[in-house]
Amino acid sequence: MLGRNSISFKKRMNFVGVCLYNILLKSSRDRVTGIHFFQEMIVTLFDIIDILDAKVLVGRDQLNMEVRTAFSADLLSDVLAFAKAGSLLLTGLTNPQIVRTSSILDIAAIVLVRGKVAPDETLRLADELNIPILSTRYILFETSGRLYEHGIKGCVEKVGRDDYVSL
Amino acid sequence: MSFNYEQSFTIQGGNFTDAGVVSVFIKRTLQKMGIPSEILRRVAIATYESEINIISYARIGIIYIRVTPENIIINIDDEGPGIENIELAMRAGYSTADEKIREMGFGAGMGIPNIINCSDDFKLTSEVSKGTHLRILININTN
Numbered sequence: 001m002l003g004r005n006s007i008s009f010k011k012r013m014n015f016v017g018v019c020l021y022n023i024l025l026k027s028s029r030d031r032v033t034g035i036h037f038f039q040e041m042i043v044t045l046f047d048i049i050d051i052l053d054a055k056v057l058v059g060r061d062q063l064n065m066e067v068r069t070a071f072s073a074d075l076l077s078d079v080l081a082f083a084k085a086g087s088l089l090l091t092g093l094t095n096p097q098i099v100r101t102s103s104i105l106d107i108a109a110i111v112l113v114r115g116k117v118a119p120d121e122t123l124r125l126a127d128e129l130n131i132p133i134l135s136t137r138y139i140l141f142e143t144s145g146r147l148y149e150h151g152i153k154g155c156v157e158k159v160g161r162d163d164y165v166s167l
Numbered sequence: 168m169s170f171n172y173e174q175s176f177t178i179q180g181g182n183f184t185d186a187g188v189v190s191v192f193i194k195r196t197l198q199k200m201g202i203p204s205e206i207l208r209r210v211a212i213a214t215y216e217s218e219i220n221i222i223s224y225a226r227i228g229i230i231y232i233r234v235t236p237e238n239i240i241i242n243i244d245d246e247g248p249g250i251e252n253i254e255l256a257m258r259a260g261y262s263t264a265d266e267k268i269r270e271m272g273f274g275a276g277m278g279i280p281n282i283i284n285c286s287d288d289f290k291l292t293s294e295v296s297k298g299t300h301l302r303i304l305i306n307i308n309t310n
Contacts, residue, residue, distance in 0.1 A: 075275050077278065078277060085204070104212060
């Protein structure tokens with residue numbers, strides 16, 4: 001009897017726990033609290049290699065680096081205008097400017113998409129400036145989507161003014 | 168904290184392979200001085216965009232940077248074609264970039280708007296077929 005009671009008590013508490021969990025999770029998703037209480041996803045470059053079936057071109061010694069946000073673009077002008085420090089840069093560009101731009105912005109690491117392999121001068125510069133470069137055969141859309149599924153978010157959601165009306 | 172530093176850098180127009188070298192150097196120098204990272208980021212973006220502009224459009228240009236305890240002043244002077252319509256150049260998305268610049272990933276017309284976003288005070292003057300002068304001021308808020 002006591003055993004049964006204690007199980008149902010446990011079940012009840014479990015139910016309360018799940019409710020609380022959902023409320024907190026929802027509020028954190030809604031950005032009411034801004035803090036994710038549960039399921040804080042930690043994604044490292046090691047995980048990203050798995051997720052994207054990627055190769056490491058530069059920075060084998062930095063693969064335990066954690067990443068939470070990313071920015072995708074093939075236009076460095078836009079990277080400079082919108083990317084945030086500590087983010088991943090997903091791009092199809094391979095020139096040395098991607099490394100210098102990343103260094104200027106404190107980008108954590110670069111992921112080359114569509115199977116791009118960077119020229120030696122880009123790799124040398126990345127090595128010198130300590131910026132890891134991975135390469136994946138997935139296209140930019142797939143790369144972004146797969147990382148999003150694993151909890152990596154855009155470093156910004158939208159840009160421009162709220163009253164912007166598209167024609 | 169007190170910061171005191173000034174230096175000038177000459178940049179050759181058309182030297183695309185070295186685009187960004189000066190800005191990365193400036194950023195590292197200021198980082199070592201202990202400039203707060205948010206300020207550092209704005210200075211780095213402003214100098215980098217300016218450097219790209221000189222390389223893309225001008226014959227030669229000089230980036231002068233002065234750091235005082237209160238603010239950072241960046242003066243960019245170039246000899247080149249100048250800007251015909253400053254109002255247009257300041258508009259996001261407007262660009263006169265050629266194929267070479269776009270191939271490198273630049274020329275989306277975000278350069279000057281981005282510099283403006285990074286500055287506390289910004290002045291752009293230009294004389295067609297002579298050159299362009301840019302003055303950028305970024306305050307250091309150490310509070």
